[in-house]
Amino acid sequence: MTAGFVALAQIITEFIFIYVSFVLLNSIPFERFMKRPAYAQLMKVFLAIVMGYVISLFFINFVTQVQALRGIVG
Numbered sequence: 001m002t003a004g005f006v007a008l009a010q011i012i013t014e015f016i017f018i019y020v021s022f023v024l025l026n027s028i029p030f031e032r033f034m035k036r037p038a039y040a041q042l043m044k045v046f047l048a049i050v051m052g053y054v055i056s057l058f059f060i061n062f063v064t065q066v067q068a069l070r071g072i073v074g
Contacts, residue, residue, distance in 0.1 A: 010060050017059070018052030025051075 030040035
């Protein structure tokens, strides 16, 4: 695969997983545990960014490793 396609795929997966992480984190009532609700919302955003990045990195790395194995086996 070309480097441009891999970069585009990684950017798209990062945005998708960040969005999914944010939607899932919104179901957790952080406001109940924190003193200021604005900090809870900010924490959700930062956690979603971190989780989305790590999951997309795992996904892209997994695809790269499968391609490397296909070169060894096939």
